[in-house]
Amino acid sequence: CQMNAADSEVVLSIMQKEGFVYTENIERADVILVNTCSIRDNAEQRIWGRLKEFVRYKKANRALIVGIIGCMAERLKDSIIENHNLVDVVAGPDAYRDLPALVRQTESGGKGINTMLSREETYAEISPVRLDKNGVSAFVSIMRGCNNMCSYCVVPYTRGGERSRDPQTIVREVRELFDAGYREVTLLGQNVNSYKWDCEGGAVDFPALIRMVAETSPLLRVRFATSHPKDMCDRLLETMASMPNICRCIHLPAQSGSTRMLSLMNRRYTREWYLDRIAAIRRYMPDCSITTDLIAGFCTETEQDHEDTLSLMREVGYDGAYMFKYSERPNTKAARHMEDDVPEEVKTARLTQIIELQNSLSERSNRADVGREFEILIEGESKRSSGQLFGRTSQNKVVIIDRGQHSVGDYVRVKITDCTSATLLGESV
Ligand code: 5AD
Ligand code: SF4
Numbered sequence: 377c378q379m380n381a382a383d384s385e386v387v388l389s390i391m392q393k394e395g396f397v398y399t400e401n402i403e404r405a406d407v408i409l410v411n412t413c414s415i416r417d418n419a420e421q422r423i424w425g426r427l428k429e430f431v432r433y434k435k436a437n438r439a440l441i442v443g444i445i446g447c448m449a450e451r452l453k454d455s456i457i458e459n460h461n462l463v464d465v466v467a468g469p470d471a472y473r474d475l476p477a478l479v480r481q482t483e484s485g486g487k488g489i490n491t492m493l494s495r496e497e498t499y500a501e502i503s504p505v506r507l508d509k510n511g512v513s514a515f516v517s518i519m520r521g522c523n524n525m526c527s528y529c530v531v532p533y534t535r536g537g538e539r540s541r542d543p544q545t546i547v548r549e550v551r552e553l554f555d556a557g558y559r560e561v562t563l564l565g566q567n568v569n570s571y572k573w574d575c576e577g578g579a580v581d582f583p584a585l586i587r588m589v590a591e592t593s594p595l596l597r598v599r600f601a602t603s604h605p606k607d608m609c610d611r612l613l614e615t616m617a618s619m620p621n622i623c624r625c626i627h628l629p630a631q632s633g634s635t636r637m638l639s640l641m642n643r644r645y646t647r648e649w650y651l652d653r654i655a656a657i658r659r660y661m662p663d664c665s666i667t668t669d670l671i672a673g674f675c676t677e678t679e680q681d682h683e684d685t686l687s688l689m690r691e692v693g694y695d696g697a698y699m700f701k702y703s704e705r706p707n708t709k710a711a712r713h714m715e716d717d718v719p720e721e722v723k724t725a726r727l728t729q730i731i732e733l734q735n736s737l738s739e740r741s742n743r744a745d746v747g748r749e750f751e752i753l754i755e756g757e758s759k760r761s762s763g764q765l766f767g768r769t770s771q772n773k774v775v776i777i778d779r780g781q782h783s784v785g786d787y788v789r790v791k792i793t794d795c796t797s798a799t800l801l802g803e804s805v
Pocket of ligand 2: 522523524525526529530531532566567604
């Protein structure tokens with residue numbers, strides 16, 4: 377996830393300070409750290425698969441140290457080492473400052489384990505070393521952990537309680553990025569709407585923070601993820617509407633369109649509340665794109681609940697969505713108190729329906745852009761041809777244009793001439 381991408385950059389910064397050198401060539405590495413995710417079982421299965429591949433590197437280099445960091449490290453703690461004698465280091469999301477010491481500890485043949493969670497750690501003053509090398513867009517973590525306790529979700533257990541990062545360090549990091557040529561930052565947190573920093577002159581909340589960040593320069597685009605519908609307030613929408621460089625794009629995970637399901641999920645809003653928030657977004661910013669996350673087949677989900685999700689999708693007309701089958705995670709509230717009772721084939725059938733509906737909604741959303749003009753920020757060369765570049769609209773849609781005189785990091789005004797279901801084609805005007 378984006379959060380892990382941001383964390384890897386913090387880890388690299390910590391390791392470099394202690395004299396470790398980054399390599400892109402895994403065959404040459406003396407230390408491999410794998411940043412892991414526990415959100416669904418298939419994410420964990422992929423990590424186990426990856427670990428098996430490392431056996432051959434370990435055969436080639438007896439001194440190679442393999443570390444598991446992140447959510448899976450936190451969830452499984454030292455049992456990872458018991459189950460996989462390949463692993464030497466295990467570090468949870470709040471233990472990254474300890475990583476150089478944990479790695480050194482293994483040099484004398486031991487194991488290095490730290491899965492302590494913290495109530496304060498935000499890695500506030502650490503300047504991440506950017507791994508995403510487009511040099512134009514960067515992630516900036518503004519808070520860690522989550523207090524929401526959605527019943528299906530493992531994150532509050534693996535990443536600990538919610539804490540916000542000092543706004544001064546955020547603004548400083550953003551200014552450094554801008555000075556280094558970056559033109560877009562994405563502010564990251566599990567629930568950015570509950571960002572809060574108490575200081576002498578009063579508290580800084582998310583609307584205040586995003587304003588401070590957006591004031592860095594009108595040439596800096598600001599995005600954010602993720603918002604929780606229960607906390608999506610009009611003040612944020614007002615702030616967005618008043619600053620053109622805050623992007624017209626909101627990711628608002630619905631999870632389900634059924635109020636009964638939302639209640640079982642402990643989401644703390646109803647379908648009606650959610651739709652009211654959508655209406656508010658449209659009122660403040662008619663041109664704002666809206667994307668979501670949806671889960672198919674949560675405990676006790678009926679055909680009617682599923683229909684409610686499909687009808688919510690149609691009613692909102694999402695521009696994009698991340699769609700998942702419910703995956704029971706050990707020790708969550710759902711795992712402890714509810715039965716994972718929707719059969720696998722029903723989950724699959726419902727997910728397929730959700731994906732097909734979203735494909736048609738995404739295509740409709742793209743079609744509606746043909747003939748319109750947008751300003752795009754160029755991020756790189758198109759994968760298909762070096763004669764073409766790609767950039768994004770404020771709404772976060774990818775547009776392909778001919779290279780012409782443009783280069784990466786430029787803002788270009790384009791007219792959309794055509795589209796596929798995934799991208800827009802444009803020409804500069
Ligand atoms: N099963 C399926 N999807 C999940 N998500 C979180 N936990 C689970 C789970 N146990 C999804 C939610 C969340 C996104 C990041 O992952 O939709 O918004
Ligand atoms: Fe998980 Fe809910 Fe927190 Fe998102 S808001 S990380 S789904 S508990």
